[in-house]
Amino acid sequence: MLKAKFITGLDIGSENIKILVVEERKGDSEPEVLKYFRFPSEGIRKGTIINVEQASNSLRSALEEFQNSFEQKINSAIVNISGSHIFSTPSRGVIAVSRADQKISPEDIDRVLQAAQTFSLPSNKEVLDTIVKEFIIDGEKGIKEPLGMKGIRLEAEILALCGFSPYIKNLTDTVLNAGLQIQDIFVSPLASSRAVLTPRQKELGVVLLDIGAGTTSLAVFEEGDLIQASIFPIGSGHITNDIAIGLRCDIDTAERIKLEYGSCFLHSGKKKEKIKNIHKEEPLVFSLKMLGKIIEARISEIFDLTNKELKKIARQGKLPAGVVLTGGGAKLPKIGEMAKKELKLSCKIGYPKGIAGLEQDPSFALVAGLVLSGLDSEQEQPVFGEKFTTKIKKIFKIFIP
Structure with a gap:
């Protein structure tokens, strides 16, 4: 039996279920990979669970196969939530400082955060995560730790990450039905950014794009804060579908073509390639230019959606640290060059960092980020008293007027 304490990340994706178990290390040592596993998923479309029974069965099968080669039983996991129903909304709370000497107390901070949380949402929406962006004292912005400072008026700006309640319940039901407890839930773009982005990139201003099979997650950071997050219902799996339609081949052959010959580079001339057609005797001949x-066309659509999101917050072409591409779709040849052209930003491919022994593969970013985010939550210490942490307690109910 393993005596070391370990933590499990569970990425429930449109094509695959990924499980990552790491061993926690004391001090500043990086957690170390104990086991990584990938298993086909069912009942999930564009990042959203549409059939709880199918999704639960595939997760249960994945766990059973995983446990056959991992001696320690997994009872709980840190889980991602994805899908285009996820959205972010800013909110602000305002209070008068209570003490006569105008010194800001832990109670004042608790009150202003509660005020920031008090906003209306439709009854079928709820908050998944809430990030404190800054405090404002008597109009002075950019304050991160107001405790002990003096002022008359205290404000808090937060960013709430919200989702569609039935889809959230589908996720929790799927995991619980498979026999797992949920240790924590993180919105996909936030988790991916934890594993891939550096503090300097977040400080300068950066957009992360995690291109998965069924979705593309976007997170924008500036001055260290998350300022925008969203999820597009388009991913690299849609490229496979497009290839199957455009080249008139089956989906398995289309996936092989994408992996072996796919590129964002437009070939000139009439060069053709030949590949064995899985379900036919004759090989498939296709044009690289057509491919x-x-x-x-599909990657351009993803970048168009990205530009629209950046335009909403007046950051289109204006992020000094550029765009970081991660996820399985980031492995597509020449995608970085296309991103530079379409987004008018510098571009890097993002690999997961902070876990010893993890293969340097962009497709591991999300599940690695789940584990790292979970470790952060465990180590997070109260800053302004027992009730307050930098990230407000998750999945709280909004006051409905």
Whole structure:
């Protein structure tokens, strides 16, 4: 039996279920990989669970197969939530400082955060996560730790990450039905950014794009704060579908073509390739130029959606640390060059950091981020008294007027 304390990340994706178990280390040592596992998923479309029974069965099968080669039983996991129903909304709370000497107390901070949390949402929406962006004292912005400072008026700005309640319940039901307890839930783009982005990138201003099979997650940071998050219902799996339609082949052959010949680079001339057609005797002959056009069209759509999100917050082409691409879709050849052209930003491919022994593969970013985010939560210490932490307690109910 393993005596070391370990933590489990569970990425429930449109094509695969990924499980990552790491061993916690004392001090500043990085956690170390104990086991990584990937298993096909069912009942999930565009990041959202549409069939709880199918999703539960596939997760249960994944766990059973995983446990066959891992001696310690997994009872709980840190889970991601994805889908285009996820959205972010800013909110602000305002209070008068209570003490006669105008010194801000832990109670004042608790009150202003409660005020910031008090906003209306439709009854079928709820908050998944809430990030404190800054405090404002008598109009002075950019304050991170107001405890002990003096002022008359205290404000708090937060960013709430929200989702559609039935979809959230589908996720929790799926995990619980498979026999797992949920240790924590993190919104996908926030988890991916934890594993991939550096503090300097977040401080300068950066957009992360995690291109998965069924969705693309976006997170924008500036001055260290998350300022925008969203999830597009388009991913690299849609490229496979487009190839199957455009080249008139089956989906398995289309996936092989994407992996072996796919590129965002448009080939000139009439060069053709030949590949064995899985379900037919004759090989499939296709044009590399045609393949490039199919891939470019779908990737261009993802970047168009990204530009629209950046335009909403007046950051289009204005992020000094550029764009960081991660997820399985980031492995597509020449995608970085296309991102530079379409987004007018510098571009890097993001690999997960902070876990010893983890393969340097962009497709591991989300599950690695779940584990690291879970470790952060465990180590998070109260800053302004027992009730307050930098990140407000998750999945609280909003006051409905």
